[in-house]
Amino acid sequence: MSVAHSSITAAAGRCAHRARLRASAPAATVLPGLMDGVLGLISRARGCESQDPERRRLVGAACSIIAVLRGSLDASADASLAVNLDDLYEYMCRQLGRAGCQEGSDQLDEVAHLMHELRGAWIALPHVMRPALAGAFQEGA
Secondary structure, rough: OHHHHHHHHHHHHHHHHHHHOOOOOOOHHHHHHHHHHHHHHHHHHHHOOOOHHHHHHHHHHHHHHHHHHHHHHHOOOHHHHHHHHHHHHHHHHHHHHHHHHOOOOOHHHHHHHHHHHHHHHHHHOOOOHHHHOOOOOOOOO
16 A cells, blocks of 8 residues: 555545544534545546546545535435435535546546535535534534
8 A cells, every 4th residue: 555545545534533523513614624625635636647546546535525525414404405415425426436537637627616616605604604504414423
């Protein structure tokens, strides 16, 4: 196992671990950090050749973080929002799966754009609204 693979796997694991164990941290503060993690991994994957195993590891780590986001959704708080986000996260992971083995960066660019837009929308929310919408995410999931 390469040093780069170990550090990526460790970083993704730490990110997922923090997301699951930080029940005292509101989802409103954790979500942007997870989204930043996905964006950073995608950015690094863009710099790799399509057949480079490092690209597949980076894409896999990004998908793992998206799976944490997806797994934290709470349909009992806001079913419509949770279903829409679940569908979006599922789509992002499918696109990342394609990006891991295809030439070019179209899928990486698309997922980065979607995640950037989602993060921007979250950040643009007034601070007083974030806790209410964060209810669509299970604390400590």
